Amino acid sequence: MLDDSLWDTFLWDDYFLTDEDVSDTNIKPDEDESKSAEIFSVPVPQNASDPESAASLIASQMAKLSVADREKAYNDVHAIPDDFVKETPELIHNSLWGLQGEIDILPDKKAYSIAEQLNPTYTQDRDFRLAFLRCEKFDCKKAALRFVRHFQMKLDLFGQDKLVRDITQDDLDADEMEILHLSNGRFLNAHDKAGRRMNMIVMVNKTYRTDSCLRKSFYITMAVCREIEIQRRGLVNVSIQFGNEVKGTSADNLDLVWKLPKQNQAIPLWHSAIHLCCTKGAWESHYAMVKTALDKQSQVRCRVHCCDTILECLEELRGYGIDPSCIPVNNKGEITDRIKDHKRLEQQRRQERLRYPTPNMIGVPFCEDVLLGKGTPFQIHRGNKKLQQFVADRYKKYERAQKGAKKAVAQEIINVVRGNGGLFLKQDGNKWVPVTDDVALLKVAALFRYLRLKNGKK
Structure with a gap:
């Protein structure tokens, strides 16, 4: 196995493996250089879990590096600061053009093509593409392959309906x-x-x-x-x-x-x-x-x-x-x-709710959400309990308001819920669906009526 002493001195050694050194492994060192956009379908090599084969693979990869690349790898592992690519306007302009050119000649880009048809604004976003270029040190060919792989993987994991928007x-x-x-x-x-x-x-x-x-x-x-x-x-x-x-x-x-x-x-x-x-x-x-x-x-x-x-x-x-x-x-x-x-994570989700459009379906309710339904699970949900407190705090104001102004008080509460990143949700199978403000107003009005009855008023 490639032990610590060999790794730490590798930069200075004239060490190269012979064909005999790696002939006993079925792992292909350059397998990751495949032009395929599909990464999860790559078969598991026969000796993938063999420590000696893995060590030989890494040693062979190290031996193929130039002196400069070995030094770069050594510095990266040991947290020795290194200058990153200086981004001039000319470099960025030329790289973005070069990236598109490399994407165009890739034969396997089905998911990217679907995404391009669905929302070209998303796929052509300048900052989004720059992230892939920076990742590959502005190597347009490598960035293009990573870019089309990204859409293929996203399609495989989340489906076409989420292909051209950020996942939250x-x-x-x-x-x-x-x-x-x-x-x-x-x-x-x-x-x-x-x-x-x-x-x-x-x-x-x-x-x-x-x-x-x-x-x-x-x-x-x-x-x-x-x-x-x-x-x-x-x-x-x-x-x-x-x-x-x-x-x-x-x-x-x-x-x-x-x-x-x-x-x-x-x-x-x-x-x-x-x-x-x-x-x-x-x-x-x-x-x-x-x-x-x-x-x-x-x-x-x-x-x-x-x-x-x-x-x-x-x-x-x-x-x-x-x-x-x-x-x-x-x-x-x-x-x-x-x-x-x-x-x-709660703060991150709150920011996502305020930044992105409201989705049509939600997997798991947020703690700030108000759940429409009956029973203890709905009553004890944090968002429902906060709504009850909002209603109690504004009860007197609601009671004093004229009939036409009561809706404005209820809408004020809805706005507070939404301002905290919350939504009013109803259950639909194993998913949750956001309701309209009109439905949310009925929920708030029902809580005000409950308080009135609780206080002995009709």
Whole structure:
């Protein structure tokens, strides 16, 4: 296996593998260079979970790099700051034209063509395209392939009706929202010494469907890719596995283990460094598949930290420009800031509601939503309880108002709910549908009538 000492001295060694060194593996090192837009259908190589084959694959990729590229990979892994591409107006103009030219000659771009027909304003958005160019250091050919892969993956995960709009929490179903609120995979509000944002993945003791995990991962990644500094600098991924049993954890899904790294090939963000942390035990095969599934640029920036405890693993990260105190896990590998992260997700969803048009269907109600229906689940919902308080606070004003002015008081309450990011929803099967203001007014008026009866008035 490619151990730490070899990795750390690789930059200075004249080390190249011979054909004999890699003849015993069935993994194709340049498989990620395929021009296909479909990334999830790539078959799992026969030796994908073999640690020795994965190590040989990464060593062969490293040997193919030029001296300059090896130095760049070494610096990226060790958080040594590097200048990113200077973006002049001429470079941006020429690159955007070049990107379109490369897209035009790609043979496999069915999903992109559908998106272009549905909403060319979305597909041709300048800032959106620049994110893909920055990810590939303004290499138009690579950016074009990543761009069409993005639409193919989005079509596969969310369907055509969501292909040409940004994905929000309203698009996630109950399982996906549960995974999101586990806080086990998310971008931290922390950076390494090179100023790169960090993404944390922590395995949890529960398994989920592959498609649910991929949709949740797509959402959180695209939610941060608007940040220009992330587009320019890339991100640092820290994956944490704990315990000696893979079975029963979120890693106990080989389909997901293979596909999740593949998703990176269709997202406008690149990995500056990948750190796989685990306690000594049963994770070698798991991490071998992860490393095999990565694209070759990520493979040579991947490090494994295998120690007796999670805290020892995290302490090793200091040598790579990462302060372990930024990683919110304890010595058992448990997340320590879940409540804080839940509040962050609520704020993020509130901002999405205020920024984007109201969707036709919603998977899981927001805490600020008012649910129309009868029974305890509706009464105890946070949004319904807040509405009751809004009505109580304005009861006297409503009573004093003339008949024509009562509607304005009720509308004022609706506006407050909407201003907080809330909607009035009715259930439709396993989905929720926003209602019109006229229906919402009836709900508010009914609460005022209830208070009147409660106060002994007819």
